[in-house]
Amino acid sequence: MCPRNCYDSCPMLAYTSHGRIDHISGDNLTPGAYRQLCSKSNQILSTVYHKDRLLYPMIQHGRGTGNWQRISWDTAIEIIARKILDLKERFGSTLPLCLNKYSGNFSLLRNACEGMFNSLGPTTQTIGTPCFSSGLDAQKLDFGGNITSQTQTLVNAKLIVLWGVNPAWTAIHTMPALYAARECGAKIVVIDPVRTETANKADYYIQLRPGSDTALALLLLCRLHKRHALVTESDKITGLAEFLKGLSKIDQSKLLAAVDQSEEAIDFLTGLIAAHHPMHIWAGFGLQRHLQGGLAIRLIDALSMLTGNIGIAGGGVNFADRDAFQLPRFIEQRRNDTRFVNINQFSHTLQTLTDPPVRLLWIACRDLLTQDVGLQELHALWPNLELIVTADKFLTTTAQMSDIVLPVTTEFEDLDIYTGYFQQWLGINERAIPPQGETKSDLEIARLLTRRLNELSPGTSTFPAHLTDEEFLDRELPESLCQTIGIKNWRQLRKGAIKVRKNPVAWEGQHFATSDGKFHCCPIPAKLAEFLPSEETPFYFITPHAQQNINGQIHARRKELPEYPIVYLHPEPAKRLGLSESCQVILWNQHGQLTGTVRFDKTLPPDVILSYQGSSKHGTVNALNGGRVSDLGSLSTGAPGVALYDVLVNIRKK
Ligand code: SF4
The missing domain is CATH 3.40.50.740 (Rossmann fold)
Known part of the structure; x- marks a missing residue:
């Protein structure tokens, strides 16, 4: 199987002659899309025979x-x-x-x-x-575990919301299922601060303010409740009455300001959700890498559950699947007196x-x-x-x-x-x-x-x-x-990889793995965490996955990378700061600084700077990260997650 820490985990075959691998390919025995590997896989083989490999x-x-x-x-x-x-x-x-x-x-x-x-x-x-501990905990609290619906079920969806996920780059084998769903009449919405390649292919795109996913989910719930589009009684839900009561008390104007969207955009999205059933939501890892990232996933789960979209073909909230079976982990020789440190x-x-x-x-x-x-x-x-x-x-x-x-x-x-x-x-x-x-x-x-x-x-x-x-x-x-x-x-x-989950629909029949077998509504927060640019640090710093590598797995192609990270920003603030295309800049905040090279991108909001992870020979985007703890994560992984994407920076010419 492809070892690249990727959504798709493609089964693959290596063809050898005279003790060397000639080439690798997808496995013809696996379903359609997986028979071809993505372009990132080219680096897998070059890693094996790379002249810089440690031997x-x-x-x-x-x-x-x-x-x-x-x-x-x-x-x-x-x-x-x-x-x-x-x-x-x-x-x-x-x-x-x-x-x-x-x-x-x-x-x-x-x-x-x-x-x-x-x-x-x-x-x-x-x-x-x-990576994803806040979201794992969120779904454990809501559903009792982490299960995804299989992509072939997407053809049953009438609305697909790709929330903070860019499968055109990071999970390419899902794209055929998305196209097939659209052929069958599904509308595709992308919600993302970055106008990604997936956003360009979608029917609708909402450019969300970075880190405001929690506010958007809450706002949509409020609006749907007002339209009587949420369930108000269910023997499958714990905490429903309190949740709905909490929704009715929320000051929606604050939420609207937080997401930085027009009334029309929110109304339109609310209408889409109310009118299309089943709705499938794919929640990416990025949106839970915030201070209240776990809460964002919990509210998205509630959005799906309270609109009747959980446990049906074409519905569900896909985030991660880790609960199909539990290995004994004999090899780890676990003990109960290890001194653990949050990674x-x-x-x-x-x-x-x-x-x-x-x-x-x-x-x-x-x-x-x-x-x-x-x-x-x-x-x-x-x-x-x-x-x-x-x-x-x-x-x-x-x-x-x-x-x-x-x-x-x-x-x-x-x-x-x-x-x-x-x-x-x-x-x-x-x-x-x-x-x-x-x-x-x-x-x-x-x-x-x-x-x-x-x-x-x-x-x-x-x-x-x-x-x-x-x-x-x-x-x-x-x-x-x-x-x-x-x-x-x-x-x-040895005959080929298998899918460990036989039922393609997650939580079919709404049988949940929580203590009482029901979906659990999260408490409505009294206050949302505010994370806004300031005079000292006027830009959000977004660091998504690059197209051709995953995290820091860059060594096979290191030589072709630029010396320093490319730093993308809108030409308008760049002009105001006297920054020209290709000029060298310093990004800084209280945690450190980073040298980069400017590239203009008109699709970015004026208060956002973007740099892709692992995209240069020198410098790391993590130099600017304080590593603040996010709200959830300990239940599933033993330690809370990290607000990797709550980063604000300033920029100047080098
Ligand atoms: S999509 Fe590419 S990187 Fe991901 S598992 Fe498949 S071949 Fe590997």
Whole structure:
């Protein structure tokens, strides 16, 4: 399966000859649209054979000096093992050992990183996700879980609302289903602060003020209530009377001002929703990356439920699908005394950990020094770390600031299981080619370290290093679990990926997974969080996904990227500030600054600056992010989410 942390999780095939992959393609056995991979997939193969790929372990003499020396795996493991034992003895604890890992690869056996750390005793580890935790919690509270309706059900929709999502770039395999729905008479509305490619293809487009999704959802509910278009009685809903009472007390003029839309636009959208049934809403991740992002999703859920659109073909609110089945996660060797640190507050929290402090940092599946928020703090505490180990495929920004880099295998060089988070795919990646150079999987690294630690100090690690890859998968996907998803055992996945959810309609029959089996209305907020430009920071800073890469997965095409991020803004404010096309600028706020190159975009509102994630060789949009905590997330992921998109900046010529 495509490993790219993407909505679509496409099943794919690799064709080999003489020990090399010639090309990759979609899998002809999967339904129509998925038979072709998107253009981003071109980079997957070039990653495998890229000349800059890390192929052997290295040690850096002087962090950040670039004075790298190739070392053997034995030497690398020896240095790490001895440092682990040294810290354990000096501090009388394994808490100074810290793992920071995220989503560069969502495969199951990569969780050997967690397993290896947990086998040592209580360690410090990151928890939570910067991606979608507020929205996950929102739907857990409302419906009891996270389920999406399958895209083929869209042909039944009469109205499709793409709210803060740009599938023409980020989920291209959904586009045929959207076109098919339109052929069958559906109207498509895009709500987004950015006039995206999807917006250009839609029937209607609402350019929303950034971060005002909560206000818009609330306003639509108020207007629909006034039109008697919301249910007022239902034995499937908890908290309905109070919710409706709350709606009737809201000052709608404030909401209208917050969304910055005309009365006509709101009336028109209200009318569309009232007149079209079923209505499907696809709520993107961006709209819950705000201070009240969880609330925004909860109100959108209520908008759908109270207009009778949940549990029917063509209806529903698609956000994420994570509840089809639960893996035992045997490989993680979970324990209840881990010292967890919110991944979104990593640098803030690390500063406060003194009893004992973190002294060894292991980074896997992410480029921490570009992806973290609070980068200034992170750089400040870097010298306190006695050993920094990065396991990666490339010499990323983080790897360049590490002591040891461990080269890891790609998805084509290991056996592993992959699951999607939206399209309900479950698939297996078999080893298509041998590991390139001296690369090793995270699982193999865990085995090597476990063995050496136990040689040096017997009993240090309890990680089951004797198990083969297949034996780990036997434990993760026992036959009893496989039967619940329609296969006899995981080996059957060798014939092709499967959809783990059989019912294409989410919450069909309105049978919910909440404690009372009903939909739960959220409390109506007394006040909405205000996040408005000021004199010091007069621009919203929006940082959506780029068309050709996902987050920081840029290394295979790094050379073709500009030195600094392209910064898009409307020509009118640019002219006022004396900024010309292609001029170099500094963006700044209280969290940091970023160099960029100006490009004009007349489709942007005059108070918005946009830059795509991972779109340059140098600089990261996260340098301007304070990483404020969002309203929900702990229930699903163990830590609240982050208001990644509540960022205001100023701009000047460099
Ligand atoms: S759409 Fe996503 S999952 Fe499919 S090939 Fe492209 S990047 Fe991979």
